[in-house]
Amino acid sequence: MLTLVLLFACVPKKDFDALSAELAAEKAAHTTDSESWSKEKSSMEATLAEERAKLEEARTAETHRRLALEAAKKELAEAEGKWSSEKAELVSDRSKLKASVAEMESALTQAAERRAKAEARVAEFRDLLLRFKKLIDAGQLRVKIVDGRMVVELATDILFASGKAELSDQGKTAIAGVGAVLASLSDRSFQVEGHTDNVPIQTDRFPSNWELASARAIVVVKTLTAAGVKSTQVSAASFADTHPVADNATPEGKKSNRRIEIVVVPDLSQLPGFDELKRVGG
Structure with a gap:
């Protein structure tokens, strides 16, 4: 600092003023650059914060989608299990229905045979009466x-x-x-x-x-x-x-x-x- 003072003490005023103006201009430019950097930094930080928020939002959305997918898979598995159970029950009911139909058909056949035999006995009795x-x-x-x-x-x-x-x-x-x-x-x-x-x-x-x-x-x-x-x-x-x-x-x-x-x-x-x-x- 002392050196600068001594230096300026030996510099003519005209040169001094020019030098001072140049220094002031450099200082102003530096200040402008500093302010610009601060603004750019703030902008970058804001952008970074925004991107981080988007990333967090995306992560949250992904978590929700993953949970929804897991829930859907679970629901699908339950539905498939229920469907399988209902299918097995339906097959069982169908088999029982077939067996029931077969039994009914057999019973109807036997009833028809008994009726035919009864009618034959009645006809035989009437024939005997006639004879x-x-x-x-x-x-x-x-x-x-x-x-x-x-x-x-x-x-x-x-x-x-x-x-x-x-x-x-x-x-x-x-x-x-x-x-x-x-x-x-x-x-x-x-x-x-x-x-x-x-x-x-x-x-x-x-x-x-x-x-x-x-x-x-x-x-x-x-x-x-x-x-x-x-x-x-x-x-x-x-x-x-x-x-x-x-x-x-x-x-x-x-x-x-x-x-x-x-x-x-x-x-x-x-x-x-x-x-x-x-x-x-x-």
């Missing part, structure tokens, strides 16, 4: 259904004398007429059942009603075979007084219980479950 119409109208017999079986019933009072097992002439005619009808039913079997009232019998030939009912049933069987019924189609059975159809306390009841029943033996092969029973029985 026996003449004998029914003559009062010699009646046709009925007992325990699901078709039964031709004849009162023994017109067939046999009391305590006897020989057919009367009227009885022979009646049984011969029945035999002619039964002989036309070559695909069926018949069981002749003897029934009595509860009045006991005890003779050398008939120690009880069992023997009396049995002897009467056998006589009817022989008469039927003589009328054309094959011996392989017919059998005899005795029920004595064990199957009354009326009260034995009255004469009318006793008369109703003294009877011969010719049962049309059901075809077991037409009954439900016959095939299964056949397999079980070997």
